[in-house]
Amino acid sequence: MSDANLYTQFAARFPADMSACAIETPDGLYYSWDDMEHASARLAHLLASLDLPQGARVAVQVEKSPEALLLYLATLRAGLVYLPLNTAYREAEIAYFVENAEPSVVVCSPANFGWVSKVAFKANVGHVFTLGDDRTGSLLERAAYHSDTFATVPRAPEDLAAILYTSGTTGRSKGAMLSHGNLASNARVLHEFWGWADRPAGSDVLLHALPIFHVHGLFVASHAALLSGSKMIWLPKFDAQQVLRHLPRSTVFMGVPTYYVRLLAEAGLDRQACEQIRLFVSGSAPLLRETFEAFRERTAHTILERYGMSETVMLVSNPYRGEAAQVRRAGTVGVPLPGVFVRIVDDAGVASGQGEIGHIQVRGPNVFAGYWRMPEKTADEFTEDGYFKTGDVGKFDDDGYLHIVGRSKDLIISGGFNVYPKEIEGFIDEMTGVAESAVIGVPHPDFGEAVVAVIVPRGGAVPDEAAVIGALKQKIANFKVPKRVHFVSELPRNAMGKVQKNLLRERFAVM
Numbered sequence: 180m181s182d183a184n185l186y187t188q189f190a191a192r193f194p195a196d197m198s199a200c201a202i203e204t205p206d207g208l209y210y211s212w213d214d215m216e217h218a219s220a221r222l223a224h225l226l227a228s229l230d231l232p233q234g235a236r237v238a239v240q241v242e243k244s245p246e247a248l249l250l251y252l253a254t255l256r257a258g259l260v261y262l263p264l265n266t267a268y269r270e271a272e273i274a275y276f277v278e279n280a281e282p283s284v285v286v287c288s289p290a291n292f293g294w295v296s297k298v299a300f301k302a303n304v305g306h307v308f309t310l311g312d313d314r315t316g317s318l319l320e321r322a323a324y325h326s327d328t329f330a331t332v333p334r335a336p337e338d339l340a341a342i343l344y345t346s347g348t349t350g351r352s353k354g355a356m357l358s359h360g361n362l363a364s365n366a367r368v369l370h371e372f373w374g375w376a377d378r379p380a381g382s383d384v385l386l387h388a389l390p391i392f393h394v395h396g397l398f399v400a401s402h403a404a405l406l407s408g409s410k411m412i413w414l415p416k417f418d419a420q421q422v423l424r425h426l427p428r429s430t431v432f433m434g435v436p437t438y439y440v441r442l443l444a445e446a447g448l449d450r451q452a453c454e455q456i457r458l459f460v461s462g463s464a465p466l467l468r469e470t471f472e473a474f475r476e477r478t479a480h481t482i483l484e485r486y487g488m489s490e491t492v493m494l495v496s497n498p499y500r501g502e503a504a505q506v507r508r509a510g511t512v513g514v515p516l517p518g519v520f521v522r523i524v525d526d527a528g529v530a531s532g533q534g535e536i537g538h539i540q541v542r543g544p545n546v547f548a549g550y551w552r553m554p555e556k557t558a559d560e561f562t563e564d565g566y567f568k569t570g571d572v573g574k575f576d577d578d579g580y581l582h583i584v585g586r587s588k589d590l591i592i593s594g595g596f597n598v599y600p601k602e603i604e605g606f607i608d609e610m611t612g613v614a615e616s617a618v619i620g621v622p623h624p625d626f627g628e629a630v631v632a633v634i635v636p637r638g639g640a641v642p643d644e645a646a647v648i649g650a651l652k653q654k655i656a657n658f659k660v661p662k663r664v665h666f667v668s669e670l671p672r673n674a675m676g677k678v679q680k681n682l683l684r685e686r687f688a689v690m
């Protein structure tokens with residue numbers, strides 16, 4: 180059997196000169212390809228020494244660092260399943276993921292060890308390690324005792340590589356199961372489609388500012404660099420001024436639309452700063468035409484917008500190559516990637532005509548294997564002929580470019596992060612003095628969308644906006660906490676009793 184382990188495919192493309200730089204950090208650290216190989220080997224040995232069953236999950240909630248990426252690679256090498264968790268998640272959220280995914284290993288920041296270990300041991304997790312963003316913690320201490328060579332465990336294409344949790348409007352998060360084959364096929368397609376393959380190996384430099392608990396930063400960005408032996412400048416987080424400082428030495432930058440809005444607010448963003456860049460990519464949320472045009476005006480670069488999701492990795496992209504690059508179109512996400520089939524259907528599942536708005540369904544080697552331990556939900560989300568129902572609504576224009584029109588599931592995307600209204604409504608409805616609530620997204624110049632709550636008070640109660648926001652901050656990640664809270668005497672409902680969120684969005688559009 181040939182080995183389909185994703186790490187093996189990366190390693191096959193590592194540069195001949197293994198002393199070349201693979202990762203550079205702003206505070207002056209250099210990791211060579213040799214370092215990547217040996218440090219991930221030590222971590223893989225540590226994981227292997229725990230004698231875990233095949234398919235065991237390694238849940239990771241740590242700050243971004245080169246070691247966090249090495250832990251991901253080590254998990255692949257050991258043949259285990261990587262489960263990244265947003266660093267903003269608090270106790271209630273982590274408890275749900277740990278109970279649902281039943282990981283064998285949990286790795287957390289040293290600062291969170293107290294509460295994470297309590298949650299983990301309560302759920303019978305066997306091993307809890309810490310990993311700081313400054314190379315501290317028990318994970319590296321333990322790994323240091325292990326050998327720095329490791330024979331990567333062979334995997335079949337359908338073996339699981341990662342589980343990414345993505346919530347649903349029902350409020351229950353679902354774990355999207357991605358196989359080595361899903362991730363490898365998408366990485367290879369993007370390697371060709373976005374021009375990494377056209378360049379001499381190792382000649383690109385990726386400026387990596389995205390978080391690595393999400394498909395965009397962990398898979399799309401990192402995989403592209405790993406598969407082409409290209410150096411990454413590894414920023415701990417997005418900071419517009421820091422990005423500007425490193426842009427002149429970079430050739431590729433990937434971001435969410437908010438990053439581009441913030442870069443445009445910097446006087447230093449000009450043609451000279453972007454001279455070496457060959458590709459700016461935007462995704463995870465809609466890029467405003469206004470941003471696309473302002474960026475072109477200022478830098479002479481057209482941002483390439485693409486569309487994908489945790490369950491499928493990347494699906495659709497504006498063109499990269501040659502003359503086609505001239506037709507990167509604002510407001511569209513481009514054309515289906517090679518090997519990916521995208522169709523638009525109406526409510527009855529019948530194919531829509533050109534230009535008609537409908538539900539987006541997709542099929543391809545990149546599409547996930549299903550939701551973790553949710554066979555019924557998985558069955559609901561696939562059609563009989565094997566298409567995945569994305570939950571997004573869109574249309575194709577005459578030239579085959581896809582436009583995303585909205586999200587059928589009322590998902591809010593704030594600053595590139597998904598916020599599921601139902602989850603927040605659940606917390607608000609539990610508060611004293613609240614009869615019911617509706618959470619909506621309204622346009623916001625910086626975050627794309629801002630979370631807003633609309634509350635119907637109970638009886639004669641007079642809840643207070645600041646108190647509601649303060650109470651939510653104790654319970655959920657900051658990016659989910661409403662920026663504004665409005666009070667109404669009743670929620671608008673349609674004949675079927677459904678809350679008409681579109682009316683609320685119109686009414687409360689101005690923050």
Ligand code: AMP
Pocket residue numbers: 345394461462463464465466484485486487488489490512569570571583586592597
């Ligand atoms: P996630 O699973 O967190 O990556 O979120 C996936 C969702 O983000 C998709 O289902 C879309 O609703 C949205 N999305 C991703 N890329 C774009 C884009 N370029 N334009 C509009 N929405 C997008």
